Amino acid sequence: MKQTNNFPDVTAALAKNRCEAYLIVADSSNADMYFATKFLAGDPFCYIQTRNARDMMLISDMEKSRAQKESRIEEIVPLRFCDYKKRLKETADPGRAYGECIGQLLQNEGVRHVAVPRDFPVYTAQVLKEMGFTVNPIQSPLRKLREVKExxxxxxxxxxxxxxxxxxxxxxxxxxxxxxxxxxxxxxxxxxxxxxxxxxxxxxxxxxxxxxxxxxxxxxxxxxxxxxxxxxxxxxxxxxxxxxxxxxxxxxxxxxxxxxxxxxxxxxxxxxxxxxxxxxxxxxxxxxxxxxxxxxxxxxxxxxxxxxxxxxxxxxxxxxxxxxxxxxxxxxxxxxxxxxxxxxxxxxxxxxxxxxxxxxxxxxxxxxxxxxxxxxxxxxxxxxxxxxxx
The missing domain is CATH 3.90.230.10 (Creatinase/methionine aminopeptidase superfamily)
Structure with missing residues (x-):
């Protein structure tokens, strides 16, 4: 795995673990999240990279404009795209509503098998499993990329x-x-x-x-x-x-x-x-x-x-x-x-x-x-x- 053009390519790790996407949910104090997105945010957000080397962020509507200006990610998906408010009203559970939004985004990408870091939030993983995803905790491929500095x-x-x-x-x-x-x-x-x-x-x-x-x-x-x-x-x-x-x-x-x-x-x-x-x-x-x-x-x-x-x-x-x-x-x-x-x-x-x-x-x-x-x-x-x- 070699990082080129500021893109943290983890597709080799996805192939090795037979997964279709790598998923992180964290705020920017998480070094892997900041390395992947170059975006600073105090609240957790979502980063996805697919096996086709396509990456995106799922982020609150309030942060969309800033993310478009400051992050290295081109595809910024606001929560409204996944009907977050409707899901929140139905579930009365912000964690479940957010997990379901992530699941919808993964479904839109044709993803069923998801690789996540070993410190991935347990409840979010549970929601994804209930939606039919397999969630595979793996050793962070981003941490490996971070060893060699550009x-x-x-x-x-x-x-x-x-x-x-x-x-x-x-x-x-x-x-x-x-x-x-x-x-x-x-x-x-x-x-x-x-x-x-x-x-x-x-x-x-x-x-x-x-x-x-x-x-x-x-x-x-x-x-x-x-x-x-x-x-x-x-x-x-x-x-x-x-x-x-x-x-x-x-x-x-x-x-x-x-x-x-x-x-x-x-x-x-x-x-x-x-x-x-x-x-x-x-x-x-x-x-x-x-x-x-x-x-x-x-x-x-x-x-x-x-x-x-x-x-x-x-x-x-x-x-x-x-x-x-x-x-x-x-x-x-x-x-x-x-x-x-x-x-x-x-x-x-x-x-x-x-x-x-x-x-x-x-x-x-x-x-x-x-x-x-x-x-x-x-x-x-x-x-x-x-x-x-x-």
Missing amino acids: KGEVNLIRQVQQANEEAMQAAIAAIKTAEIDDNKLFLDGQPLTASRVRRIIEHCLLDHDCRAHGTIVACGKGAADPHWHGEGPLLANEPIVIDIFPQHKLHHYCGDMTRTVTRGETTEQLQQMYDAVLAAQETALGMLKPGVAANDVHQAVCDVFEEKGYSTDAEKGEGYIHSTGHGVGLEVHEAPSIGLREIPLQPGNIVTIEPGLYYPQIGGIRLEDLVLITEHSYENLNTFEKEFVL
Whole structure:
């Protein structure tokens, strides 16, 4: 399956699963829906692609005009075409009336066997089955298409990553200029807390029409939990993990990066951890090119850590306890994963490389870059420096 001319062709998946149409019902927060339609809507609507590579949207009458102007879909079908109001009056059930409208549209296309994503609404599926359709939940073919980014998508992700770097610069500048008093950081006479740094990050992202999603500013021993958001005053001489993964508010593409810093002095133990993480990341980056298996990249990172005396057994709950990276696009975590699975990297993949070390009695260290797999190698979409001690 190859996406060409901005058309997400899923006909091969339909043939494989012996279905006549692929159906999504969701709002535009669903990455597959936005990828297929390029339409932003807060309420659920319907996308259909038939085995003949014809696609259409079923949408409320109110949204028809905007959909015609903003979406990439040419065939926009308003609910009135399917007698939605009449069905609603007869059933007194908006969900059933909507499901019957979808069914009518499918019947008009001669469809009886429908493929749907695995998170398809259960009640809508029930209504369609009662109307005589077979509904087959399949692994999303759109998610597979999203793994390889076209040039326009790459440029949108570059835009978000640039905003990300500016936000990281603002955060680290605040930490670097903070004064140390009683082992705590103070900025302009006030405690520099994790929440305050997050606000600095979020304000910067808003200036670039981006929104933050769960930004991590985790200091000290708590940073040994990779996804702890962080709270309270930031401490001197302790590791501070800053992980920023914004999404653009209009085109929805994401960025991702992590830096770990410390203000003041560090211990030999922490410096060795940082150096090991940096060495592991550089090893992984040096392997990246089309055809390289993701699990080989992950194993190389594990090898570096083990050679330096760090555990890579996730069940122990310390050391290196997660995969090496993940895809980034319309979602901050999407395929392909840089972990245990043997997945060959392809030109157009955009993935993170983010090794880390985590010890509950010491803290955490993580470094993360966002990279594009090119025709022959890779391009690092980060230019931000890696400096541990500020």
